[in-house]
Amino acid sequence: MNRVVLAEGIDWVGVVDWNIRDFHGYVTRRGTTYNAYLIQDEKNALVDTVKHTFANELLQKICALMDPAKIDYIIVNHVEIDHSGSLPIIAKYAKNATIIASARGKDAIIEHYGSDFRIEVVKTGDELKLGKRTLRFIEAPMLHWPDSMFTYVVEDKILMPNDAFGQHLATSARFDDEVNENVLMEEAKTYYANILMPLAPLITRKLEEVTQLGIPIAMIAPSHGVIWRANPAKIIHAYADWSAGAGKNKVVIVYDTMWGSTDRMARAIAEGAASQGVEVKVLKLRAADLTEALTEILDAKAVVVGSPTLNNGMFPTISAFLTYAVGLKPKGKLWSFFGSYGWGGGAVRSMTEMAQKAGFQIHETNIEVKYVPDQEDLKKCFELGQQIAARTKA
Ligand SMILES: Cc1cc2nc3c(=O)[nH]c(=O)nc-3n(C[C@H](O)[C@H](O)[C@H](O)COP(=O)(O)O)c2cc1C
Ligand SMILES: [Fe+2]
C-alpha cells in the first residue's frame, strides 16, 4: 500500500469514490473522496471513517499500519453517513476505542446506529493528549450539520474540519500542490455553492473565531478531496470572499422552454447584457444541472429566470431550480423573470411570488410574451438585459 503521510505518525486512510456522479442530488462530475486520518502515538486515534460501502477498504488501510484493536479513540467530527457509515464495522474491530463526539454528535450517533457505543462528549477548547500530540476540538454547528466539529492537531498545526474546505474531487493525488489548481478551485467553489452557501454568516463568524483563537494552520485536511498543505490560506481567503457574497459584474440567465419562445427571449436578454461588457452565462435547465447553475450564481450579481407557462404555472425544472435556490439563500443578487405563455399565463407570476416570499431583491421589469416573441418583444428583452447589466455595474 502507498502510504500517504501528512506528518510523522499521521496517515491518510481514506478512500476514493471515483464513480459517484450523484451525491444526494449534487452532480459530482469528478467523483469524490471520503477522508479519514490515522494518528499513531502513545494513544492512537482514527479521525472520521468513510461511507459504509467502503468500510472494508478503510479497514485494510488501517490494518496495513496497525492492529485496529489498538485504536484508543475514534473521533467522529460529523455523523453524516458519508463520514460515519463505517463506524459500526470499524468499532467492532477497534473494540477498545472510545468514540469522541460533540454533544449533538453523540445523540446523532445513537439515532443512526443505536446505543452500543462508548462515547465521550467534547466541547470547544477540550483537549485530548495522545502522547507527543494533542488533539483540540472546536465545535462547528451547522458546518455541515448541528453535530459538526473540527479537530485540530496542535503540534503539527493540522486542522481537520471535516466537510468545511472540502471538494468533490476524485484523484490519485492527495495534496493541493499535486493537482491542477484551476480544477481544484472550481470544485472547491462548486462544493461551497451547493453545500455551504446558506451557511455564509456562520462561516464568516467561524473564520473570525478561528482567527481569534490564534491557532496557526499549516495544513487543512478536510473530509472530501485533497489536503491543503501548500497553500491553506488560499481556501480560507476564498471562503471569506464567497461568504461575503461579493459578486462579479456577471449575469446568469437560467431558463427552460418547450417550443423555443422562452429560449429566444433568453438569447436576446443575454445579448443585451453582454452589450454592456459584463460576463454572461446562459443555462437551459434540461442541458445544465442545478449544481452548475448555483455554482455560476455564487459569484454573479444578477440572475434572470425564464419559464414558459405550463398548466397555469412554471415549468417543473424552473420550479425545482427556484426551490433549490431559495434554500441555498444566495446573497445580494438582483432577480428578474421572463417567459412565454399562450392564454392565461402564470409562470412569471409564480416565479415572482416565490422570489418575493424568499425576500429576493427583484428588478421592476419582468417580461411576458404571448406565444412567439416578435421583433418588438425581442427588443424589450435586449433592453432588459442592458438594464440588468447596468445595475450590476452600478
Ligand atoms: C403542455 C402545455 C401546457 C400549457 N399550459 C399553458 C397554460 O396553462 N397557460 C398558458 O398561458 N399557456 C400554456 N401553454 C402555452 C405555452 O405557455 C406557450 O406555447 C408558450 O409560448 C411556450 O413557450 P416556449 O416556446 O418557451 O415553451 C401550454 C403549452 C403546453 C405545450
Ligand atoms: Fe456533511
Ligand SMILES: [Fe+2]
Ligand atoms: Fe461530507
